Every structure is written in C-alpha cells, then in structure tokens.
Amino acid sequence: MVAMATTHAHSWLVCDAGGTNCSFALVEQTDRTFDVVARARYDSQTITDFAITMAEARKTLLQQSDFRSISGACVSAAGPVHDGTVKLTNTSWSIDERELSQGLETGVRIINDLTAIGYALPLVNLSDGGECVSVWEPASGGFGTRPRRNEASVQAVAAAGTGLGVAIVCEAHPDSLTVLPSEGGHTDLVGFDAETRQFQHFVESAIRNSPDAELYVSGQGLKHAAAFIMADGGFRDGPAQELRTADPADYPALVSRYASDSPDAARAMRLFAKMYGRFVSGLALTVLPYAGLFLAGGVTARNLEAIMSSGFLEGYFSHPHEGMQSALRRVPVYALRNYDVSLIGAAHAAYLSMEA
Incomplete structure (x- = not known):
C-alpha cells in the first residue's frame, strides 16, 4: 500500500544494515499500523560512507512515495551498539547516530538487529499466518489470542541464523516498551539425552x-550436526552423500535441501531441532514470556517446516521437573514469517524515541 501524506501519518526512514547488504525502506505509520511503502538495497561492500548512502536512499525512497519528508530514522545493525555507534563485521565503515542526524537533519537512532525484532513483537498479528505460525499453543489460550494483561508484559525472541541472538521485551502499555539486549546466544547449552550428550562431546572435541x-x-549448529552424523557413518549413499565431498561451510544448505529425502539429513535436522528446543526452553524459564516466545532468523525461516515436524518440541519439553514443564506449557511459542520484521521494528523504535 502506498502511503498518503496526511497529518495523521508518519514516515520513517529505516535500514537493516548487515555485512553483505543494507536494506533501506520507507515505513508509513498510521496509528499503530506500520507498512513498508518503498524499498532500496545497497551492497555493503560498495558503500564507502554510510551517511552519504543513507541520504541517497532517503531521496530515492521519497521519490517512490507520496511523502515529501521523513519523521525520523532508525538503523537496525548486525553488531553491538556502543554510545550510538556500531562497526559492522566485514565492512570498512562504521555508523554514527550523531553524524546521521546532522546529515539527515532529523533524529536518528541505531539499535541492534535483535533489538529491532524485539520492537516489532508487540505489533505482530498472531492470527495472520503470513506474519507468524504457532509452534506451541497453551491449552487455555488458543492461537491468535494474547494472555491476560497481567501476564502479557514479557515477550522474548530467539533468532537462529549465522549466529544465535536473543532479545527480551517488556511492555507496560502500548507506548511504554523496553527491549533488553542480551548475549543469551553465548550461554551454556548441554545435551539432555544419549544422542544430544554424544553430540555435545563431539563438538567439545572438535573445538x-x-x-x-x-x-x-545456528548455521554452525547444522554444520556440526551434519559432521556428527557423518562421523557416525552417515551420508554414505543416497542423494545426501554429496556432503562427504562438500565444503563444511555448505553443510547447512545441503542438510536443508535433503532433509525430506535422506534419513541422515533428517537425523541431522532433528538433532539441530532438539537442541534448538532445549535452548528455547531455558530462555522461556528464565523470563517467563507469557505474551509469546518468538523464533526468528534465517536458519529458522529456511527450515521452519522441518524444525516444527522433527525434534523441537521434544527438546522444548525435555526438562525433568514436571513443575517446569507446566510453566513451559503456559508459554505460547510462535515462528515469525514476516521478513520485514526488522524494518517494522526499527520504525516502531523511531516512533517511540520521538514520543519519549
């Protein structure tokens, strides 16, 4: 939908900045609805000055819309943000809030990419299958509903991609939102049954x-799972035997490709899903996100059906204590399907910064 410039609408310039691509967008906000109305993508390796590129993107995006100016801007960056600056991996440049604000002559905020997803979570339409799908539904709730207000203050997201990211969201009311950054992806995770304990010992020996x-x-997890199955004699026949001569960096894509055709690839995917479920259960018990725990990230999106149909819930409900399993059953788990979630979250963060 193309935005119509009215006194009731805001337009936010946002960017999802990574080491490979920088995806810019103009997001229209009307009340609590955020829609991407124009897009532009730049190769990160061709950028020499991010501030100049963002100014060019603003001009391009405004020309594609009915807006004539922006209300503010926000950059979602794949890296740690310190004092309003971030240095992306594999680039020669950094991003600075103050420099961007001066160049664009408007308020600019820089946030981590997982923080951006966190800002999008309260806006997710739980009943829209294009935005998310249900992985686990509490018996007392039902898909598409949110828990009672006194239990709806905490959400969380775990994003399995190149790495593993976590964010925690606390919402007192619609315009009072706090997204807590986290390095939860670097916490300990141990096996919980014979197979996952053997897998743990294999990875410990490898590193x-x-x-x-x-x-x-993460993608690394799928690579390690494939290597573990291979060391156990797997991938010797069938279409997935290609893994035996492949570069280990290609294992995740090959496991995804053959998961429905090869028992060994399916076993690797199941092992990955079990560990994913176990990790998410620990996050759920740590923050009790009764308003929803969301799965995100590129590895999740590419393998969602395989993850949901294999060992994820086995890992999620693997806690030996019945009381803890009861707590886990009360946490609704969803998988995000809207690829614009970082852009929408960045726009929401820009709006809340203006309102503060």
Missing part, C-alpha cells in the same frame, strides 16, 4: 573447548 549455545543452534 577443544566448552561450546556455547550458538555452536548448536
């Missing part, structure tokens, strides 16, 4: 150290 959760629940 000669104690693995953190990211080494199990």
